[in-house]
Amino acid sequence: MRGKTIIERPEILASTADDRGQIRQIILNSKLFQESDAECVESMFDLALARPTPDNYRFLSAWQNGTMVGFACYGWESLTHRTWDLFWVVTLPEARRQGIGGALLDEAVRIATVEGGRLMVIYTSSTGAYAAARKLYESRKFVRTAVVPEYYNRGDDLHIYSRRLQETL
Amino acid sequence: MRGKTIIERPEILASTADDRGQIRQIILNSKLFQESDAECVESMFDLALARPTPDNYRFLSAWQNGTMVGFACYGWESLTHRTWDLFWVVTLPEARRQGIGGALLDEAVRIATVEGGRLMVIYTSSTGAYAAARKLYESRKFVRTAVVPEYYNRGDDLHIYSRRLQETL
Numbered sequence: 001m002r003g004k005t006i007i008e009r010p011e012i013l014a015s016t017a018d019d020r021g022q023i024r025q026i027i028l029n030s031k032l033f034q035e036s037d038a039e040c041v042e043s044m045f046d047l048a049l050a051r052p053t054p055d056n057y058r059f060l061s062a063w064q065n066g067t068m069v070g071f072a073c074y075g076w077e078s079l080t081h082r083t084w085d086l087f088w089v090v091t092l093p094e095a096r097r098q099g100i101g102g103a104l105l106d107e108a109v110r111i112a113t114v115e116g117g118r119l120m121v122i123y124t125s126s127t128g129a130y131a132a133a134r135k136l137y138e139s140r141k142f143v144r145t146a147v148v149p150e151y152y153n154r155g156d157d158l159h160i161y162s163r164r165l166q167e168t169l
Numbered sequence: 170m171r172g173k174t175i176i177e178r179p180e181i182l183a184s185t186a187d188d189r190g191q192i193r194q195i196i197l198n199s200k201l202f203q204e205s206d207a208e209c210v211e212s213m214f215d216l217a218l219a220r221p222t223p224d225n226y227r228f229l230s231a232w233q234n235g236t237m238v239g240f241a242c243y244g245w246e247s248l249t250h251r252t253w254d255l256f257w258v259v260t261l262p263e264a265r266r267q268g269i270g271g272a273l274l275d276e277a278v279r280i281a282t283v284e285g286g287r288l289m290v291i292y293t294s295s296t297g298a299y300a301a302a303r304k305l306y307e308s309r310k311f312v313r314t315a316v317v318p319e320y321y322n323r324g325d326d327l328h329i330y331s332r333r334l335q336e337t338l
Contacts (some may be wrong), residue, residue, distance in 0.1 A: 040247055078209055081322035119319060146315035148329050150288060153250035160317050 008064050010100045012107040015059035015071060017049055022068040023059070030090050032129055041088060044073055054115070060107055062091065062100045069095035072104040074112065074120075082118035084108075084165070089133070101136050109140065109165065117165045126157035137161045177233050179269045181276040184228035184240060186218055191237040192228070199259050201298055210257060213242055223284070229276055231260065231269045238264035241273040243281065243289075251287035253277075253334070258302070270305050278309065278334065286334040295326035306330045 015023070023045060027038040048057040055076050062070035070091035077083045086108055091100045112120055122137055124130050126147070134144075142161035151158030184192065192214060196207040217226040224245050231239035239260035246252045255277055260269045281289055291306055293299050295316070303313075311330035320327030 037248060079206060080320065081325075083320060118323075121317065121320065146317045146327075146329065148290065148315045148331060150333075151249065151252060151290065151331070154287075156250075158315075160315065162317060162320070164319075 010069065010098070010103045011063045012060050012103050013063065015045070015061040019059070019061045019068060019071070020045055023061070023071050026068070026071055026090050026092055029092055031093055033090070041073065044087070048073075048075075057087070058108075058111070060104055062095075062104050064095060064098070064100065070100045070104055072108050074108040076112075076115075076117070077121070080119075082116055084112040084117045084120045086120060086122045089136070096132070101133070102140065105136065105140050109163070113165045120163050120165055122161040124159050124161065125152050126159050127152075127155075134159065134161075179238065179267070179272045180232045181229050181272050182232065184214070184230040188228070188230045188237060188240070189214055192230070192240050195237070195240055195259050195261055198261055200262055202259070210242065213256070217242075217244075226256070227277075227280070229273055231264075231273050233264060233267070233269065239269045239273055241277050243277040245281075245284075245286070246290070249288075251285055253281040253286045253289045255289060255291045258305070265301070270302070271309065274305065274309050278332070282334045289332050289334055291330040293328050293330065294321055295328050296321075296324075303328065303330075 020042070024038050024042060027033045027041055028035070044057045045059060048059055055078060057073055057075040060072045061068050071088070072086065073088040074084060074086045077085045086105065089101050089104050109120060122142060124133055124137070140163070142163045144159050145162045146160040148158040148160075150156065189211070193207050193211060196202045196210055197204070213226045214228060217228055224247060226242055226244040229241040230237050240257070241255065242257040243253060243255045246254045255274065258270050258273050278289060291311060293302055293306070309332070311332045313328050314331045315329040317327040319325065
């Protein structure tokens with residue numbers, strides 16, 4: 001029998017100010033996103049830390065073997081009745097297929113549900129690069145409820161996934 | 170014959186800092202929105218004025234007979250390829266059915282198209298209070314491309330309208 005590396009179960013924690021640089025690196029190393037995305041996430045991160053109110057963005061960091069390997073950003077969608085939005089779930093390429101995205105998603109769903117969330121929605125792309133992400137959402141009972149053709153670009157539709165929260169507790 | 174009030178064609182201008190208070194009043198008097206919406210628009214307005222870059226929110230004010238009677242907020246949707254979003258079109262109840270919403274929408278579409286916009290999207294509610302708004306979007310060749318059930322609340326779906334810009338010039 002070949003030896004098998006022990007892979008720690010990821011630990012999901014609320015992100016702290018110290019995580020900012022690592023979140024940036026995870027985005028830039030994700031092979032899915034680029035500098036403009038990193039800037040977008042950083043501005044959300046700064047807003048979240050500057051004013052940690054219930055209606056602001058929330059960040060979660062995933063830790064494995066002492067390293068930060070992923071993060072999620074989610075929050076209550078303003079102007080809705082208890083609808084939450086999962087804005088980002090990103091893991092490092094070398095840490096994929098180990099349940100980290102799922103653990104981040106589960107924790108976001110758990111907190112949103114505890115805080116009275118009614119619905120969670122996720123916006124994603126129809127392209128092949130996001131196939132694993134879409135599969136992850138579907139594995140967590142998110143249903144693709146809407147498609148906006150060519151939203152991101154020609155040949156790149158917006159897929160909206162949603163999941164009712166209270167009844168899945 | 171009875172006399173007929175002359176109704177001026179509305180004038181649509183880029184909003185200035187002086188319009189902030191009137192935008193707030195238009196929201197609060199709209200019979201559609203409330204204080205939390207006003208705060209949301211004000212924070213978008215402050216962001217727009219603080220940094221008037223191409224990727225920031227834009228505001229238009231509609232003037233009629235020397236009074237501000239409506240406004241629109243729109244802008245380029247970050248992380249998309251030339252997709253624009255119409256966030257708000259609001260007119261005072263007493264100024265409705267006079268083409269003001271249409272004039273605001275037309276001007277937002279015109280500017281987005283001139284600046285190379287590919288697609289414009291509008292997010293709105295399925296409820297009766299927004300029937301006139303949906304009719305307005307449809308009159309301007311926006312097509313309802315997606316529905317997210319119960320997005321805003323139980324019995325209150327998200328309707329997404331979109332329109333290709335370049336080919337409608």
